[in-house]
Amino acid sequence: MKNPPNYLVRSVDHALQLAVMLQVEGPFGVGEAARRLGVAPSTAHRLLAMLVYRDFAVRREDHQYAAGPVLSLGGRSQSHTALLRAVAMPHLAALVERVQESANLQILSGDHVRFIGSVECTQALRVGNREGMVFPAHLASGGKVLLADLPQERLDGLYGEDKWADRLDQRPNLTALRRELRNVRERGFAINAGRTESGVTAVGRAVRGPDGRAQAAVSVSMPTSRFSRNRLPELVGALSVTARDIEHEMRASHPG
Template identity: 50%
Template sequence: MKNRPSYAVESVDNALLLAQLLVLEGPMRVTDAATRLGVSPSTAHRLLAMLVYRDFAEQDADKRYRAGPLLHGSTTAVPLSVLRQAALPHLQRLVDRTEESANLLVLTGDEARFVHTVECERPLRVGDRTGKALPARVSSAGKAMLSVLDDDALAAALAGLEPTERAKVRRALRAVRQNGFALNNEQTETGLTAIGVPVRWADGMVAGISLAMPTARFSRDRVPGWVHELHGCARAIERSLSATN
């Protein structure tokens, strides 16, 4: 996991995050952008105007903004705003029940990309990962998503690995299928442990959800309970997605 630079420029960070959201979630209005970034509509409008000026965004006739020419080819076939809207209330309930942060992710090539995070309210917690990406083979939700791909899709996702590493990942994924969940115990970040399960949606597409917590609070004795809550959340998201079709 990349750490936020100590010298981060907030306006630049907001602009780049907004460009990511246009790719991940599809077209949005100024008010949508303001809500997602937690800024005023006037600030969101200025950010969008600059993205349009630099070809990272473009405006439709209906005044919505979408990913621009420089980002064409990166957009998803199905706007992830549909997935996010369906998942958000269920993720919130998951956080309320477990008192740990929850994430929604999608698979993009060989990476697991965070679509949305619902943070818990505990002082020591895992923070917002929205827009970040991790190698799918080491993240919990990434492994969960890889575990349900068909043979061709899995081969494509692992094509960049050396044969020995590819075989190692395939063995790990067999265990994920057998167990019904995937674990990331400090594989991507020291002091962070996460548990992930897959979510099926949109013509065979797959997403993933995870519970992320400080490793100091992780206990293997609690894994069955956390997995039960994750599976319940995943099924609820799938039902909400089916209702939108």
């Protein structure tokens, strides 16, 4: 039997209830959410807006809310992800110290990239915590380095027309994407210049497993006003050190 904790935060509990409803029951509107939770429509609207912001929900054209990318993610070992995050977080903090910009750890889930670790820098103008959020992989810097490492047939499968039937207007041009990913492979890093968030630029690099395949990505994110091509050698060098240190520690966690 599960009893609610003494420190129950009602708004958090309501948000979690809505997330479960979206995942199990399917789309619904603000009125239905308010009725189920026993709250005012304005309160339900604010809760749903936060779920949309964190990608647990999406708002459709008919004003109904449906499960977002986070609730659709799956097929990955949670124990491996937890270990990866635990190993990486101190290295992300060290990366932030080196470059004085926010740092992130990402994994690939289908055609999205999920932020599983995030450390903010201390500058007044900075990119905030992205942990738990998801973005289209072909737009994010970490997503690009992960896609660039996929076998061609898997990449084609992810971006086939049948997978994008209900969002063809968002489907990338596969020829252009292949060309961009080829450049990413040759350079060893990827840049996202405002493609996921206006005014934000990010640089990403792969973290590789014992088999040499990319298992995650590390990235640094900064206000575009603070980015310049002259910073690339510094940023890519720092990312390379961070990726190497994470890789070494992950191998030590799985000897042999």
